Amino acid sequence: xxxxxxxxxIMAAGTMVSRVTGFVRSMVLAYAIGTAALGDSYNAAxxxxxxxxxxxLLGVLSSVVVPMIVRAQQQDADRGRAxxxxxxxxxxxxxIVVAALAVLVAPLLIDLYTDWDRGSREFEVAVTxxxxxxxxxxxxxxxSVAGAILNTHDRYGAPMWAPVLxxxxxxxxxxxxxxLGTGGGDLAKVTDGDLALLGLGTTAGIVAQSVVLIxxxxxxxxxxxxxxxxxxxxxxxxxxxGIWTIGYVVVTQLGxxxxxxxxxxxxxxxxxxxxxxxxxxxxxxxxxxxxIGVSVITAMLPRMSRAVTEGRFDDVRxxxxxxxxxxxxxxxxxxxxxxxxGPAITxxxxxxxxxxxxDAVYIGNVLQVYGLALVPFAIFQLLLRVFYxxxxxxxxxxxxxxxxxxxxxxxxxxxxxxPARYTVMGLALAYAIAYALGAVLAWTLASRRVQGLxxxxxxxxxxxxxxxxxxxxxxxxxxxxxxxxALDGLGFVNSLIVLASGGGxxxxxxxGVAHRMRxxxxxxIVGMVARRVGR
Numbered sequence: 001x002x003x004x005x006x007x008x009x010i011m012a013a014g015t016m017v018s019r020v021t022g023f024v025r026s027m028v029l030a031y032a033i034g035t036a037a038l039g040d041s042y043n044a045a046x047x048x049x050x051x052x053x054x055x056x057l058l059g060v061l062s063s064v065v066v067p068m069i070v071r072a073q074q075q076d077a078d079r080g081r082a083x084x085x086x087x088x089x090x091x092x093x094x095x096i097v098v099a100a101l102a103v104l105v106a107p108l109l110i111d112l113y114t115d116w117d118r119g120s121r122e123f124e125v126a127v128t129x130x131x132x133x134x135x136x137x138x139x140x141x142x143x144s145v146a147g148a149i150l151n152t153h154d155r156y157g158a159p160m161w162a163p164v165l166x167x168x169x170x171x172x173x174x175x176x177x178x179x180l181g182t183g184g185g186d187l188a189k190v191t192d193g194d195l196a197l198l199g200l201g202t203t204a205g206i207v208a209q210s211v212v213l214i215x216x217x218x219x220x221x222x223x224x225x226x227x228x229x230x231x232x233x234x235x236x237x238x239x240x241x242g243i244w245t246i247g248y249v250v251v252t253q254l255g256x257x258x259x260x261x262x263x264x265x266x267x268x269x270x271x272x273x274x275x276x277x278x279x280x281x282x283x284x285x286x287x288x289x290x291x292i293g294v295s296v297i298t299a300m301l302p303r304m305s306r307a308v309t310e311g312r313f314d315d316v317r318x319x320x321x322x323x324x325x326x327x328x329x330x331x332x333x334x335x336x337x338x339x340x341x342g343p344a345i346t347x348x349x350x351x352x353x354x355x356x357x358x359d360a361v362y363i364g365n366v367l368q369v370y371g372l373a374l375v376p377f378a379i380f381q382l383l384l385r386v387f388y389x390x391x392x393x394x395x396x397x398x399x400x401x402x403x404x405x406x407x408x409x410x411x412x413x414x415x416x417x418x419p420a421r422y423t424v425m426g427l428a429l430a431y432a433i434a435y436a437l438g439a440v441l442a443w444t445l446a447s448r449r450v451q452g453l454x455x456x457x458x459x460x461x462x463x464x465x466x467x468x469x470x471x472x473x474x475x476x477x478x479x480x481x482x483x484x485x486a487l488d489g490l491g492f493v494n495s496l497i498v499l500a501s502g503g504g505x506x507x508x509x510x511x512g513v514a515h516r517m518r519x520x521x522x523x524x525i526v527g528m529v530a531r532r533v534g535r
Contacts, residue, residue, distance in 0.1 A: 018160065019287045021167035023349055026280055028171050031353030032178040034185030035276035040267050041122050042198060043279045044260060045129035048109050049137045051256060052102060054249045084149050095141035099134060106130040113257055115265040121187050125195065132199020136206040143210035146217050158216035165212055166205035173201020185354030247397040255404040259427055262415045266423035272359045278424045280350060281366035285374065288334045293378045296323050297385055304389035313450055316389065321454045323382055325461050329521035331375050333469040333510040337503055338371030340476040344498040347490050369425050373432035376439045383442035386450065395445060403438030407431060468514040475509060476502035
């Protein structure tokens, strides 16, 4: 537990700064271009390279590449160094080709991800932005492989801190647009020069992030020597394992395509209620998991893979149980706070410039619904890593297909029955329902694989966490009611008051109650902070 806490703390610190600067990035972007037509065009173009990268690389990194690198380090005479060089060479060459092809077919990609007419201004602007943004595919892929190699060497800092530089570069580009651009948030007035500044500034951030990771690799003694001897790259083994992971990513991306089409259709009917609020609320929803969940999973997966390789299945169960309890000790109170304080969170971040307070409140309403999904989503992601540590990439495809199918059914159903102004909130609700059911299915199958996951222990721990968090939710509700009634609504200052009283004091209240209830994970966190403060 202590080792996981230390590793997770290093990563969580970097991820926290990254996410905070990411919020600043989103705030500056919303200030510069708003969340209506231009914001939707930008966010549609921005999402596409991440979707392609998911299809080609990122899913394979977590489930296939990391375990294979670990095995190469354990079994190869050079401790896996040549294998790492082959992997980086292959991914670099492949992603350069993919980036070039993606730029050529940008109109087809925008047409796939949105419900816009090909001759519309939204469509044309999105295509132009995509052609500036899609080249980042090559650099992002290189950085991702470099980060995976660093993680297998137990160097977690650089991969978690490098995105900070990416955010800073993009913030600079968006501020330049806000100061020098002629279009503002008006889609009709934006020029090709404005779009070039937005698009190239976005790509420049990813380039800077990749450079930092390559430098970090050199500092651990890794020298990049291009190796094209693909016979020793174990592509057959990677393909057999990775084909199922790619299948899983394909399934989830089909769900994302449906999501963006439904959201863009709603945005056509109600400006400011389309892709942008969905994207911005989703980014906020992902913050707690990104800070805590990703950090724990990144530290957990190599250790679980080693335990499986050495036949230590008891350690797999112990590692998983500790990870679930550690993550949920934070996710539980945060999920309740998101459900209560959504608009109070989004108004200070997004209620400026080209974006109105009403637009920011709607983003907060979507975030409130997403709060329902936080704990199920985090547990779902942890459960998938159990299968990946066993080298099983097939079962997650079936689980992902079922989850995506449920999500799609509820998205279509809710979009059909809800007015357009509530469509994006319905998409968030469908997401929460799907991942709750998906987590139940994944738990059942994973428990059979390892002959039990300690469900009773985890269930009791979660119950105590929710009981400890109830006073926090009540305090947050009281703060919202008092401020909105006494100070007439949620403006910038009023929202900060709600966040300080309901959020800040609420989390302190949770830590105190959980500490008194002797929840071990909270006690470990409190003890670690107390020792650091004491020093």
